[in-house]
Each structure stands twice: as structure tokens, then as C-alpha cells.
Amino acid sequence: MKICIIASMFPPQARGGAETVASACASLFAKTDAVVVITASPWQGIRSLAGQWNSENGMRLFRFTPFNLFSIFNIANYPTFLRMLWHLIDMCNLHTYLVVRKVLRQEKPDLILTHNLKGLGYTIPFAIRSTKWIHTVHDMALLHPMGLRIWKQENIFMQKNPLVSFYSWCCKKLFGSPDVVISPSHFLLNEYRSRGFFPKSKTAVVSNPVMIEPVPNVPTVPKAPKSPQFRFLYLGQLEPYKGLRFLL
Numbered sequence: 001m002k003i004c005i006i007a008s009m010f011p012p013q014a015r016g017g018a019e020t021v022a023s024a025c026a027s028l029f030a031k032t033d034a035v036v037v038i039t040a041s042p043w044q045g046i047r048s049l050a051g052q053w054n055s056e057n058g059m060r061l062f063r064f065t066p067f068n069l070f071s072i073f074n075i076a077n078y079p080t081f082l083r084m085l086w087h088l089i090d091m092c093n094l095h096t097y098l099v100v101r102k103v104l105r106q107e108k109p110d111l112i113l114t115h116n117l118k119g120l121g122y123t124i125p126f127a128i129r130s131t132k133w134i135h136t137v138h139d140m141a142l143l144h145p146m147g148l149r150i151w152k153q154e155n156i157f158m159q160k161n162p163l164v165s166f167y168s169w170c171c172k173k174l175f176g177s178p179d180v181v182i183s184p185s186h187f188l189l190n191e192y193r194s195r196g197f198f199p200k201s202k203t204a205v206v207s208n209p210v211m212i213e214p215v216p217n218v219p220t221v222p223k224a225p226k227s228p229q230f231r232f233l234y235l236g237q238l239e240p241y242k243g244l245r246f247l248l
């Protein structure tokens with residue numbers, strides 16, 4: 001079976017959980033199936049627009065730089081008005097559509113798994129309509145360009161901004177209904193469902209995987225004594241949007 005995984009970022013270009021999940025899925029499937037990965041690469045001259053193949057850990061990777069004002073890898077360095085134009089180009093990126101369609105026609109995968117596509121382009125769904133397609137949502141990037149909903153700042157996310165409403169409507173039309181949509185939580189899935197996304201898709205809530213590598217000769221650590229207090233463990237980035245202030 002040939003599986004194609006499409007994600008805007010893939011290690012070593014990674015900065016969050018979505019890329020980790022995409023990489024974990026690719027590594028797992030590569031043990032038994034043929035895996036092809038399509039992902040973005042930083043600008044490395046005009047040739048990077050055409051893309052380049054390489055092999056890593058039993059997988060074949062195709063990396064290319066989508067045509068846009070700048071790359072998703074350095075989007076934080078630019079002012080808001082340029083980012084708005086960048087998002088518009090990203091939504092209707094003809095270059096991405098043509099490149100991805102060419103790769104898919106060449107590889108003919110049996111199954112396509114997509115993760116975050118922000119930075120690759122939201123025209124990708126049009127290139128994969130005729131293939132079995134499973135999409136995993138990791139954030140609210142299809143509802144708001146920021147992709148985040150922060151505690152006590154919900155009004156900023158939910159405000160009736162016509163540009164944000166237009167953005168969300170376009171994303172809904174572009175993505176349509178994948179065969180299956182996977183979400184790591186009921187909350188995130190319900191956010192999309194309540195706004196009419198993925199009307200014909202089957203849905204599933206699947207927790208993000210944790211890849212555990214066996215480490216030899218690790219000394220046994222005695223268990224800590226039981227405490228009358230309830231203990232929380234947080235694993236993740238130390239960023240406000242992760243809800244740490246709410247947890248504390």
C-alpha cells in the first residue's frame with residue numbers, strides 16, 4: 001500500500017505538535033508500507049519552486065517552496081498587512097495545486113493523509129479529490145488566520161470581522177468534505193462542526209500519539225510517595241496560548 005502524507009512542515013523544519021504527529025505517523029506507516037511525504041521547504045533560490053526529492057528513514061520526501069510573498073518559516077518577521085496578503089495567496093495558491101497534482105499523478109497513492117496545510121496552500125484539496133483522503137485538524141487555522149483561541153480573549157477570535165468571516169467561508173468551500181476528519185479532541189471537532197465544516201465527512205476523535213523509544217540501562221527510579229493533593233503534569237511549549245495561566 002502506498003500512503004502519501006502532506007503537511008506544511010516536517011522535520012527538521014518543525015516547531016509544534018502538528019509536525020511531530022505527522023512525522024510519527026509517517027515513521028509508523030513506513031515500517032510496513034511505502035510512504036511519500038509532500039512538505040514545504042524554506043526558500044533556497046528559484047529551483048526550490050520546482051521541488052526536490054530525497055530519501056529519509058525509509059520514506060521518500062518531496063520538498064518545495066510554494067510561490068508566495070515569503071515563507072511560512074519566517075512569517076513572524078513581517079507586518080500584519082503583508083501577512084493578510086500572504087494568507088490570501090496561500091488560500092488560492094495555483095502553484096501549489098499544480099505541483100501537488102503532478103506529484104500525486106506520478107506517485108498514485110492509495111491513501112492520502114493531510115495535516116496542517118497552512119503555508120503549503122489550501123488548493124491542495126482540489127488535487128486529491130479522487131483519492132481516499134483523511135484530514136487531521138490540529139488547531140483552528142481554518143476558522144481564523146491566527147489559528148488560536150486563547151482563554152479570556154475569545155472575543156478577539158469570535159469577533160464579527162468581515163475579513164475573518166470571508167476567510168472562514170473560503171476555507172470551508174476549499175476543503176469540502178474529506179472522507180474522514182480526525183481531531184485530537186471533541187472540543188476542536190465541535191468548533192468546526194458548529195460552523196458547518198466537513199458536512200459529509202466521517203469523523204473520529206483520536207488522541208495525539210506518543211512515540212516511546214526504548215532506552216537501555218536506565219536505572220529504576222523509586223515511585224514518589226502518594227500526596228493528598230491532586231497533581232497536574234504539563235508537557236508542551238511555555239506559551240500563553242497553551243493555557244498555562246488558566247491551569248495555574
